[in-house]
Amino acid sequence: MLYAIITEISRWIIPLAILFILFAAVIKKVKVFEVFIEGAQEGFTTAIKTIPYLVAMLMAINIFRATGAMELLVHNLSSFFDYFCFPVELLPHAIMRPLSGGAALGVATNIIATHGPDSYLGRLVSTMQGSTDTTFYVLTLYFGSVGITRYRYAVISGLAADFTTLAASVFIVNKVFGAGS
Amino acid sequence: MVNFIWLALIVLGVIVAGTSGKIEIVTLAALEGANNAVKTSLNLIAIITFWLGIMKLAEAAGLVQCLARLTRPLLRFLFPEIPQNHPALGAIVMNLCANILGLGNAATPMGLIAMQEMQKLNRGNFKTATSAMCTFLALNTSCITLIPTIIIGIRLMHNSADPTAIVGPTIFATACGMIVAITVDRFLYFFHRNR
Numbered sequence: 001m002l003y004a005i006i007t008e009i010s011r012w013i014i015p016l017a018i019l020f021i022l023f024a025a026v027i028k029k030v031k032v033f034e035v036f037i038e039g040a041q042e043g044f045t046t047a048i049k050t051i052p053y054l055v056a057m058l059m060a061i062n063i064f065r066a067t068g069a070m071e072l073l074v075h076n077l078s079s080f081f082d083y084f085c086f087p088v089e090l091l092p093h094a095i096m097r098p099l100s101g102g103a104a105l106g107v108a109t110n111i112i113a114t115h116g117p118d119s120y121l122g123r124l125v126s127t128m129q130g131s132t133d134t135t136f137y138v139l140t141l142y143f144g145s146v147g148i149t150r151y152r153y154a155v156i157s158g159l160a161a162d163f164t165t166l167a168a169s170v171f172i173v174n175k176v177f178g179a180g181s
Numbered sequence: 182m183v184n185f186i187w188l189a190l191i192v193l194g195v196i197v198a199g200t201s202g203k204i205e206i207v208t209l210a211a212l213e214g215a216n217n218a219v220k221t222s223l224n225l226i227a228i229i230t231f232w233l234g235i236m237k238l239a240e241a242a243g244l245v246q247c248l249a250r251l252t253r254p255l256l257r258f259l260f261p262e263i264p265q266n267h268p269a270l271g272a273i274v275m276n277l278c279a280n281i282l283g284l285g286n287a288a289t290p291m292g293l294i295a296m297q298e299m300q301k302l303n304r305g306n307f308k309t310a311t312s313a314m315c316t317f318l319a320l321n322t323s324c325i326t327l328i329p330t331i332i333i334g335i336r337l338m339h340n341s342a343d344p345t346a347i348v349g350p351t352i353f354a355t356a357c358g359m360i361v362a363i364t365v366d367r368f369l370y371f372f373h374r375n376r
Binding site for chain 1: 182183186187190191193194195196197198201203206207209210211213214215217218219221222223225226229230231233234235236237238239240241242243244282283284287289292293296297299300306307308309310312314315318319321322323324326327328329331332333335336339340341342343344345346347348349350351353354355357358359360361362365366369373
């Protein structure tokens with residue numbers, strides 16, 4: 001019920017927001033067409049400016065993934081994660097998630113297809129996929145758009161949040177659906 | 182930190198490829214990654230241009246400043262450096278709302294606008310992130326998600342008995358992440374300032 005309401009809101013909010021903004025602008029006697037063009041002017045340069053930053057980051061991540069270095073890391077970390085009752089099957093997803101959204105989604109889809117969406121692993125991977133963002137992609141894109149190369153402590157807080165969400169996902173899925181169900 | 186991670190990703194990749202006798206993969210993977218990056222940036226042109234136009238209208242109508250004023254009590258704690266009623270605050274709020282509702286297409290342009298506004302306030306080195314930017318990105322990447330649209334779609338596709346069963350757990354997990362992100366960010370903020 002609550003979910004249905006939220007979905008309905010998210011369907012309507014953008015068109016209504018656009019309409020509302022246009023109305024407010026007309027009331028303030030803004031020349032709507034001219035001002036829109038004036039703002040849109042910078043769209044191209046902003047998007048193009050992100051290219052070198054994204055190329056650098058996605059290139060490195062892709063090398064790490066395609067050469068099998070990631071698999072090796074997963075393999076070495078598996079006993080450590082096993083200690084915390086974290087299912088080894090989901091480790092590639094946990095490591096991939098902050099680096100590459102597409103790759104993580106691929107892993108998640110694969111697990112849902114093999115184990116079923118309503119299995120323990122299926123539910124856990126769904127929660128993990130839904131609850132975290134592709135931290136490195138977001139940082140690179142957002143900082144890149146304004147030409148910033150020194151991220152200071154943004155990486156630390158981002159990764160701390162990712163790790164917490166991961167732990168919280170395992171905890172809550174065990175609590176709500178029961179472990180290994 | 183980023184320098185180290187970036188270097189580690191590439192060096193480890195090359196070493197692993199070399200020792201497993203598949204060294205040619207490195208160049209292929211690099212080009213594939215670069216290709217994806219350019220495609221992503223090009224895809225952004227359309228949505229960013231559209232939303233920049235709409236946002237300029239919202240600004241001209243005084244709506245962005247109005248939003249900044251309404252959310253000021255909350256934002257003053259998180260963004261003490263951003264002056265009152267500055268458009269950056271309005272863009273930050275819009276970005277977070279779009280993130281919460283799972284509207285990725287609208288969230289990115291709003292976020293980039295917020296970054297531009299914050300860069301205008303950058304009094305230090307233009308290549309170095311300001312505290313406000315770090316806080317914003319901590320909030321953005323850990324933001325509470327009410328509707329994980331994509332994964333629900335995938336669950337539905339695989340005949341889940343209850344595709345939305347994970348919505349509650351997702352809200353809980355993101356809320357935990359957000360609390361930690363804000364705490365860590367505030368801690369590092371005061372730590373860096375007092376040094």
